Amino acid sequence: MNKERINHVPHCLILPYPAQGHMNPMIQFSKRLIQKQVKVTLITVTSLWKTISHKNLSSIEVESISDGYDEGGLSAAESLEIYKETFWRVGSESLSELLQKLSTSENPPNCVIFDAFLPWALDVGKSFGLLGVAFFTQSCSVNSIYFQTHDKFIELPLSKSEYLLPGLPILAQQDLPSFLYKYGSYPGYFDIVVNQFNNIGKADWILANSIYELENEVVDWLVKIWPLKTIGPSIPSMVLDKRLREDKEYGINLSDPNTEFCIKWLNDKPKGSVVYVSFGSMAGLSEDQTHELAYGLKDSESFYLWVVRDCDQTKLPKGFENTSQKGLIVTWCPQLLVLTHEAVGCFVTHCGWNSTLEALSIGVPLIAMPLWTDQVTNAKLIADVWKIGVRAFADEKEIVRSETIKDCIKEIIESEKGSQIKKSALKWKNLAKSSFDEGGRSDKNIEEFVNALAQF
Numbered sequence: 001m002n003k004e005r006i007n008h009v010p011h012c013l014i015l016p017y018p019a020q021g022h023m024n025p026m027i028q029f030s031k032r033l034i035q036k037q038v039k040v041t042l043i044t045v046t047s048l049w050k051t052i053s054h055k056n057l058s059s060i061e062v063e064s065i066s067d068g069y070d071e072g073g074l075s076a077a078e079s080l081e082i083y084k085e086t087f088w089r090v091g092s093e094s095l096s097e098l099l100q101k102l103s104t105s106e107n108p109p110n111c112v113i114f115d116a117f118l119p120w121a122l123d124v125g126k127s128f129g130l131l132g133v134a135f136f137t138q139s140c141s142v143n144s145i146y147f148q149t150h151d152k153f154i155e156l157p158l159s160k161s162e163y164l165l166p167g168l169p170i171l172a173q174q175d176l177p178s179f180l181y182k183y184g185s186y187p188g189y190f191d192i193v194v195n196q197f198n199n200i201g202k203a204d205w206i207l208a209n210s211i212y213e214l215e216n217e218v219v220d221w222l223v224k225i226w227p228l229k230t231i232g233p234s235i236p237s238m239v240l241d242k243r244l245r246e247d248k249e250y251g252i253n254l255s256d257p258n259t260e261f262c263i264k265w266l267n268d269k270p271k272g273s274v275v276y277v278s279f280g281s282m283a284g285l286s287e288d289q290t291h292e293l294a295y296g297l298k299d300s301e302s303f304y305l306w307v308v309r310d311c312d313q314t315k316l317p318k319g320f321e322n323t324s325q326k327g328l329i330v331t332w333c334p335q336l337l338v339l340t341h342e343a344v345g346c347f348v349t350h351c352g353w354n355s356t357l358e359a360l361s362i363g364v365p366l367i368a369m370p371l372w373t374d375q376v377t378n379a380k381l382i383a384d385v386w387k388i389g390v391r392a393f394a395d396e397k398e399i400v401r402s403e404t405i406k407d408c409i410k411e412i413i414e415s416e417k418g419s420q421i422k423k424s425a426l427k428w429k430n431l432a433k434s435s436f437d438e439g440g441r442s443d444k445n446i447e448e449f450v451n452a453l454a455q456f
């Protein structure tokens with residue numbers, strides 16, 4: 001370790017957007033910084049702070065700020081638009097008060113690493129003289145598309161059938177994030193993803209939870225305009241060695257993960273025989289889609305472990321759980337433990353960025369069933385560029401039929417194409433590990449960041 005670092009004890013504040021897919025990678029990155037002798041304080045909103053502060057964050061200090069909805073967070077707001085606006089206003093004031101308080105502490109912070117979804121945190125941090133660091137929880141490819149939308153290089157509503165954008169393969173309209181090709185569908189989320197770039201020019205660093213090799217061309221393009229470094233995959237080192245044993249090693253669970261139940265069930269299944277199915281923490285399937293998926297899984301005659309969140313349980317076909325001896329349906333699971341379990345042979349996924357990076361880093365082949373937002377672009381890259389999965393395409397009614405799901409499972413498990421995909425998955429797994437390991441590109445980037453922090 002260099003001398004300055006010992007003398008200065010850098011202190012980073014980490015501010016994720018309050019959602020599972022944002023908390024996980026930023027908490028994991030916090031642990032990485034702590035390993036490199038950086039003090040970290042996680043900042044979360046009061047409603048979440050009440051539920052997470054006592055769980056598995058022993059090495060990270062936690063402070064809270066208000067988003068204006070201390071009881072219930074986003075779910076207590078009238079709409080996402082109102083939540084976003086309130087969080088921006090109340091959060092800025094509350095973060096200022098916290099920074100004021102911390103500035104008189106023994107080891108005051110010198111840096112704020114904020115989720116790019118919360119750009120106002122950069123202005124607050126700068127007003128206290130802190131180093132301002134944006135953290136991308138989504139892929140660089142997707143962020144480059146949103147950036148070009150922000151800067152109007154991509155005009156909305158979309159008018160072309162294909163787009164050739166810097167560092168990306170040719171993308172059909174439907175391969176662009178859903179907020180673009182279904183312009184107007186979720187105005188609140190659209191504003192959040194595009195507003196990430198309002199003040200990005202003022203950020204001292206931009207850290208992206210990605211692996212350079214995965215998106216090298218688009219990263220090379222972005223580093224010409226931004227101080228961007230890839231630091232991913234932001235997951236525990238043990239995962240990459242398949243040694244993860246305790247769920248508490250990873251991020252936080254906003255729901256009970258049913259760990260023992262899931263692992264016990266997986267333990268007596270043959271190697272590579274189980275299809276793991278999950279659509280992340282936000283989007284839900286329609287009832288029709290849930291039925292098609294249920295029968296696709298059943299007809300595939302494979303074992304399956306399917307996460308159906310509490311809010312979606314009523315969409316299951318009546319009595320379905322009792323009709324199949326081969327499935328286990330849970331409301332949430334310890335995803336990394338499941339993906340690293342040798343019984344798991346493939347993953348039917350919505351292609352959320354965390355799920356994508358996790359599976360890629362563990363070498364599990366994917367069946368891509370994107371629902372919205374960045375997931376469609378990730379699905380395109382999964383199937384056609386990284387070749388670590390197959391795409392389960394929807395029909396004209398936007399439903400992926402049971403037959404398609406069954407065929408995709410068989411394709412991964414039994415076909416020659418499936419063997420090629422498994423080889424490709426292994427290649428990416430090794431690349432992810434070498435980037436993460438000491439001296440790898442992501443590790444060096446983190447090291448470079450920590451050294452800059454120490455000298456700031």
Ligand code: UDX
Nearest residue numbers: 021024278280281282307332333335352353354355375
């Ligand atoms: C959201 C968006 O949907 C996604 O497209 C975007 O890239 C990030 O924000 P989410 O839907 O939650 O994320 O999906 P994902 O990014 O995959 O994150 C889900 C996280 O929850 C993963 O870290 C996964 O390991 C974890 N998880 C999921 C569990 O621990 N248990 C589960 O049962 C399901």
